[in-house]
Amino acid sequence: MSDFLFYLFSVVAVAAAIGMILGRNATYSVLLAVVNFAMVAMLYLMLGAPFLAAVQVIVYAGAILVLFLFVVMLMGNDPGPTWEHIPLQRPLGLLFTIALIAGLVPIVALQNVTGPRSGQMMTGDDNPTRLGEALFSGYVLPFEVTSLILLVAIIGAIVLAKRSAYRESRVEHLDVEDETFETAVAD
Amino acid sequence: MDALSPVTTSHYLLVSAVLFSLGVMGVMLRRSAIIVFLCVELMLNAVNLTFVALSRELGSMDGQVVVFFVMTLAAAEVAIGLALIVAIFRTLGSTDVDDVAEMRG
Numbered sequence: 087m088s089d090f091l092f093y094l095f096s097v098v099a100v101a102a103a104i105g106m107i108l109g110r111n112a113t114y115s116v117l118l119a120v121v122n123f124a125m126v127a128m129l130y131l132m133l134g135a136p137f138l139a140a141v142q143v144i145v146y147a148g149a150i151l152v153l154f155l156f157v158v159m160l161m162g163n164d165p166g167p168t169w170e171h172i173p174l175q176r177p178l179g180l181l182f183t184i185a186l187i188a189g190l191v192p193i194v195a196l197q198n199v200t201g202p203r204s205g206q207m208m209t210g211d212d213n214p215t216r217l218g219e220a221l222f223s224g225y226v227l228p229f230e231v232t233s234l235i236l237l238v239a240i241i242g243a244i245v246l247a248k249r250s251a252y253r254e255s256r257v258e259h260l261d262v263e264d265e266t267f268e269t270a271v272a273d
Numbered sequence: 274m275d276a277l278s279p280v281t282t283s284h285y286l287l288v289s290a291v292l293f294s295l296g297v298m299g300v301m302l303r304r305s306a307i308i309v310f311l312c313v314e315l316m317l318n319a320v321n322l323t324f325v326a327l328s329r330e331l332g333s334m335d336g337q338v339v340v341f342f343v344m345t346l347a348a349a350e351v352a353i354g355l356a357l358i359v360a361i362f363r364t365l366g367s368t369d370v371d372d373v374a375e376m377r378g
Binding site: 088089092093096099100103104106107112115116119122123126129130133134135137138141142145146149150153154157158160161175176179180182183186187190191194195213216217219220221224225228232235236238239240242243246247 | 335337345353360
């Protein structure tokens with residue numbers, strides 16, 4: 087039964103990823119990414135990591151992809167040129183991807199990693215407790231650095247939004263600069 | 274490893290490798306900046322799956338802690354990256370990554 091669930095989740099995850107790449111509509115791609123991330127969360131559950139599964143659903147599917155959806159809606163979901171217009175990029179990209187798959191998959195398949203080696207099989211019951219203990223004992227410094235990175239990300243997002251607002255106001259006031267800028271972009 | 278043998282850690286690693294390769298394929302083939310960004314998230318996710326599978330394999334929590342950090346950084350990265358994409362869209366009126374070539378000499 088658990089084997090069947092693994093194959094079900096894996097096949098749905100891979101199919102959703104393929105649909106996400108090939109889809110022409112960006113909204114569908116984001117929604118298929120939600121499916122993919124939810125399936126990966128199910129795989130986390132089967133691997134005995136229920137806390138990470140919950141975080142995956144809340145942070146990835148709940149926050150990050152909603153942010154993606156907001157941006158897609160904001161930009162009017164312009165399909166635009168779906169594929170490249172640089173010659174040879176598509177066949178070369180496909181070739182390199184196939185080479186990557188042909189390299190990765192046999193390596194992984196030949197390793198034959200079989201199940202938990204150590205005696206302590208992880209059950210999901212005390213998973214958050216053990217994760218917290220590991221996080222706040224051996225990884226205190228990375229944890230603090232992460233808070234700094236989040237602060238920088240917040241400031242960066244505000245600065246980016248502010249600067250474009252500043253540019254628009256400048257363009258309104260100075261028509262000459264606006265024209266030179268537009269010609270520069272057109273070139 | 275047989276394809277339909279009882280599920281082992283190898284199977285999880287295999288799924289992870291396939292998802293990662295699909296992410297690479299999306300980054301190389303698609304031109305819409307949003308889709309490229311989504312594919313980067315897909316690759317991060319595939320690596321996370323590897324970490325969790327090997328965390329169970331080794332009976333250690335370290336892999337899950339790393340996944341925790343990767344998720345946090347992914348959130349920060351998405352905030353900045355999407356702000357950049359919106360700024361580019363406001364300036365150029367497009368999110369085609371090939372249009373962003375102003376620095377070309």
